[in-house]
Amino acid sequence: MNVNVQEMTPVASLLGGVLIGLASAAVLRFQGRVAGVSGILGGLLGFARGDLAWRGGFLAGLVAAGVLAAWAWPASVDLGGGVGTWAVVLGGLLVGFGTRLANGCTSGHGVCGISRLSPRSLAATGVFMAAGVASVFVVRHLIGGGL
Amino acid sequence: MQFLGSMLIGALFGGGLLLGGMARPAKVLGFLDVFGHWDPSLAFVMLGAIGVYAPLYRFITARTLPVYAQRFMVVAGRQVDRRLLLGSLLFGVGWGLSGFCPGPGTVAFGSGQLTGSVFFASMVAGMLLFQLFDRVATPAASSGGSEADGSGERTTPAAALPKA
Numbered sequence: 001m002n003v004n005v006q007e008m009t010p011v012a013s014l015l016g017g018v019l020i021g022l023a024s025a026a027v028l029r030f031q032g033r034v035a036g037v038s039g040i041l042g043g044l045l046g047f048a049r050g051d052l053a054w055r056g057g058f059l060a061g062l063v064a065a066g067v068l069a070a071w072a073w074p075a076s077v078d079l080g081g082g083v084g085t086w087a088v089v090l091g092g093l094l095v096g097f098g099t100r101l102a103n104g105c106t107s108g109h110g111v112c113g114i115s116r117l118s119p120r121s122l123a124a125t126g127v128f129m130a131a132g133v134a135s136v137f138v139v140r141h142l143i144g145g146g147l
Numbered sequence: 148m149q150f151l152g153s154m155l156i157g158a159l160f161g162g163g164l165l166l167g168g169m170a171r172p173a174k175v176l177g178f179l180d181v182f183g184h185w186d187p188s189l190a191f192v193m194l195g196a197i198g199v200y201a202p203l204y205r206f207i208t209a210r211t212l213p214v215y216a217q218r219f220m221v222v223a224g225r226q227v228d229r230r231l232l233l234g235s236l237l238f239g240v241g242w243g244l245s246g247f248c249p250g251p252g253t254v255a256f257g258s259g260q261l262t263g264s265v266f267f268a269s270m271v272a273g274m275l276l277f278q279l280f281d282r283v284a285t286p287a288a289s290s291g292g293s294e295a296d297g298s299g300e301r302t303t304p305a306a307a308l309p310k311a
Binding site for chain 2: 001002003004007008009010012013014015016017018019020021022023024025026027028029030031032033034035037038041042045046053054055056057058059060061062063064065066067068069070073076077078079080081082083085087088089090091092093094095096097098099100101102103105106107109110111112114115116118119120123124125127128129130131132133134135136137139140141
């Protein structure tokens with residue numbers, strides 16, 4: 001295994017994780033719900049009754065964080081990296097469809113579900129991690145990354 | 148008030164994604180590139196998030212009630228089924244292709260860059276396609292009684308809860 005030591009950001013990443021954990025706990029404390037971004041957005045698209053305000057607010061907060069970061073700390077939202085537009089479009093379609101079919105994504109299953117040792121979330125996280133690794137392997141190392 | 152409070156929480160969540168490096172698709176792909184020049188940083192994001200959320204989850208659900216709901220809507224099913232596995236497989240492939248998952252994709256949309264908008268629009272289209280598919284595949288679900296909580300667990304719809 002060949003670890004990229006120069007690019008590693010263990011302290012910033014750990015602190016970022018702590019903020020995510022605190023925000024997720026606040027969602028639980030106030031709304032009694034799992035802080036799963038795909039579920040929050042999907043519920044909004046499906047017009048879940050009675051809780052449009054907190055769902056809309058949470059997503060507006062994520063968008064606001066992006067607006068602020070683009071102004072104050074652009075390196076944290078550097079979207080460059082050589083992925084072609086078609087990969088972004090196809091990736092987005094798969095992420096949207098897949099997370100709704102599986103009822104959760106990196107936040108709902110990967111953080112909240114694993115925290116309470118949910119068998120479904122453990123299985124989901126194992127599968128999407130493995131599929132992510134496999135798709136990067138195919139694109140970068142089998143077909144050479146020329147996409 | 149619920150909108151504004153929730154917006155603050157969302158901004159905190161987004162700040163965590165940004166600080167952690169999740170809103171940089173190149174870094175995400177570096178994390179998934181286990182067989183290349185691997186950057187394990189994003190494992191620390193999960194470690195930090197779970198390290199904080201797991202004890203708080205126990206404390207909050209054992210000692211308190213939600214401020215704006217009658218009960219916690221978190222746990223129900225435990226069954227690992229085909230939908231869960233196939234959905235996670237599709238999600239993982241999309242994550243590996245684009246370098247975005249839903250939270251960072253939403254933050255990227257806010258950053259005003261074209262790539263962020265293209266991803267976000269595609270993800271929303273994928274979710275709407277799922278709703279169409281779900282209506283065809285499971286006609287009973289179209290009555291609106293199968294709301295999920297985003298965690299992989301089916302929950303009691305809010306309308307079915309006893310009124311306090």
